[in-house]
Amino acid sequence: MLRRPRCQRHRFPAEIIAHAAWLYFRFPLSLRHVEDLLAERGIEVSFQTVAEWAAKFGREYARSIRVRSRGSFADKWHLDEMVVAIKGKKYWLWRAVDTDGYVLDALIQSRRNRKATLKLMRKLLKGQCVTPRVMITDKLRSYGAAKREIMPGVEHRSHKGLNNRAENSHLAVRRRERGMIRFKSAGQSQRFISVHGPIANLFHLPRNRTSTAEHRKLRNAATNT
Structure with a gap:
């Protein structure tokens, strides 16, 4: 509780x-x-x-x-980034989820390069206190360069078709972005997504792994948390 x-x-x-x-x-x-x-x-x-x-x-x-x-997520991480327009300026929302769809972390940055990828990975390792077994990304080369520097022993699979889990996780943020009539600033968007992800995890219950009765029980527990 x-x-x-x-x-x-x-x-x-x-x-x-x-x-x-x-x-x-x-x-x-x-x-x-x-x-x-x-x-x-x-x-x-x-x-x-x-x-x-x-x-x-x-x-x-x-x-x-x-x-x-902390430490309870799957050891296969999916990383992805999406464009966020804030007052006419392009930002990138970097997002990491595990293989079950639970949000690991999210970070708003103005760049889409190796330095930005390194910042996300360092934040992930600090927050999760564990190293993943497998990291799955799209074909952005910055992921491979950053991974070789900070997590050289982790298996890296770079394929757009394998990363649907991370790409679909952006849908909830898109819905909120429309409801809020776009984010007002990079700081405001970072504060919001930092809270939205952990709370969404409470109610993210993979239906293919739970029966209807178990799903209702877990949903009620999350609601009462």
């Missing part, structure tokens, strides 16, 4: 704040949508307040989830 946020000097109890943050990060909802859903339950808060709650307590939730799940 995750710790409830410490809500001293807040007008609303921790349960309401946690529910508002959960709605915002779990579903492709805008801040105004969350405001309307809370109002339907008789909770009158502004969307600015919801934004402050999400920013303040979302990082705490994500940090707790990362610590709890």
Whole structure:
């Protein structure tokens, strides 16, 4: 179970704040949508307040989830990058997932080269505290160059067709990007995806490995976390 946020000097109890943050990060909802859903339950808060709650307590939730799940992911990692337009400037969202689709980490960078790939890999190794057995990427040569420098003993498979797992994982971010009417800055997008990934992992339950009853049990456990 995750710790409830410490809500001293807040007008609303921790349960309401946690529910508002959960709605915002779990579903492709805008801040105004969350405001309307809370109002339907008789909770009158502004969307600015919801934004402050999400920013303040979302990082705490994500940090707790990362610590709890460290070292529990599969040893086959998929890495990929996608373009994100922020105020007319092109950025790259670098993303790593394991073979089951769980998000390992995500990083917004302005470049798509070996230096940017090295930064992602160092962040992954620091966060996961383990080295993967296999790394799967597309045909971008920066992956191979960075891998040889930082993880020379890891098997590298470079093939676009093998990396559908990572490419499909970007869909959830695309939906949120549309709901938020694009990201407003690189810092704002990094803060959001750093929280969105760990929370999404709680509800990512591979259906091909669980029965319907097991899926419902795990979903209820994630909802009550």
